[in-house]
């Protein structure tokens with residue numbers, strides 16, 4: 001049986017395989033003067049092992065208490081299936097969009113998107129495509145995740161942090177473990193890594209677009225927090241010290257430093273010549289890749305430690321969230337139609353997405369899906385017990401179902417209007 005039979009048989013849909021495993025769909029609109037948009041998602045997932053402590057095998061999609069457990073349920077199969085299921089239902093109903101749109105499903109987002117998204121973007125560029133906006137994975141609806149915030153908030157990523165993967169290595173003379181020198185390659189490297197962990201990158205909270213999150217949400221906090229958030233020009237250093245206490249909010253305060261791989265030694269009684277470590281940094285919007293590299297050099301401050309940049313890029317440009325920003329307002333309208341009590345605010349995506357490969361096609365890139373994040377859920381991202389409730393999966397389908405129809409209007413929707421304007 002073919003999945004999404006109507007999508008694959010509709011005359012309105014053109015489907016193309018890209019780089020063997022990625023998919024590009026073009027859904028033709030009846031009004032070619034309306035600039036198309038792009039819905040992005042990815043097929044691949046990060047690895048998972050049941051032995052890490054999962055309550056269900058990570059590739060079982062087992063249902064427990066109304067939740068579907070599995071690697072990829074929130075990153076990013078929920079949105080991917082939601083988009084395709086919404087299109088399937090719309091086409092089954094005989095719906096024909098006015099505004100044409102693309103759906104791009106990359107197959108290597110978790111490995112930087114160099115084959116999937118990069119080639120899809122190249123194809124679209126060769127065809128001279130310009131996009132009204134892009135909607136990709138990223139932020140979510142947070143409920144009880146930000147301390148002191150009353151009620152849920154839908155955070156729409158208007159930018160994303162930059163990236164640096166840096167390899168540190170040390171090479172010393174190898175030898176017999178019964179006659180160790182005072183310092184070894186592993187010891188030198190471990191000390192360098194320790195200096196990086198003990199000296200986090202500077203607090204930059206308030207100097208980037210993350211400031212907009214808190215200014216938008218200020219009225220949802222009780223005194224004195226609402227006063228503090230409304231006066232970030234004065235209080236951002238104080239708030240930064242509170243936010244940095246938790247990993248998920250620390251990510252908004254600074255460039256984060258994560259040691260992700262450490263290798264050295266092959267036998268218990270040999271002092272190894274070589275040791276290496278990889279450090280993955282996510283760069284705050286107010287910093288550049290070069291500034292981060294300079295700080296790594298000055299913090300490590302040991303000529304014996306070789307520092308190599310493996311891969312990096314600057315933080316991404318900031319997309320508009322104002323009243324004239326069509327993409328932002330369409331996403332906001334769709335969220336509010338479904339969840340009238342949710343506060344919608346712009347935010348900075350602390351992880352990275354395939355959308356960055358499409359920046360030549362539009363300046364309006366938004367990173368959001370209406371996935372509900374309750375306390376403890378941010379840790380499921382790339383962690384154990386990744387899951388989505390069945391109800392939330394249905395909400396994802398409904399969200400894209402409404403969003404596609406909402407995009408058929410020509411101009412930016414009126415604030416707080418509801419109902420489709422077809």
Ligand SMILES: CCCCCCCC/C=C\CCCCCCCC(=O)NCC(=O)O
Nearest residue numbers: 138139145146248249252350351352353378
């Ligand atoms: C101050 C506001 C606090 C909000 C709490 C954080 C909520 C966390 C929500 C989302 C997590 C961000 C993940 C972003 C998507 C990342 C996709 C991905 O895995 N890409 C690959 C990579 O970044 O390595």
Ligand SMILES: [Zn+2]
Nearest residue numbers: 075076109137
């Ligand atoms: Zn993802």
Ligand SMILES: [Zn+2]
Nearest residue numbers: 046075110382
């Ligand atoms: Zn991911």
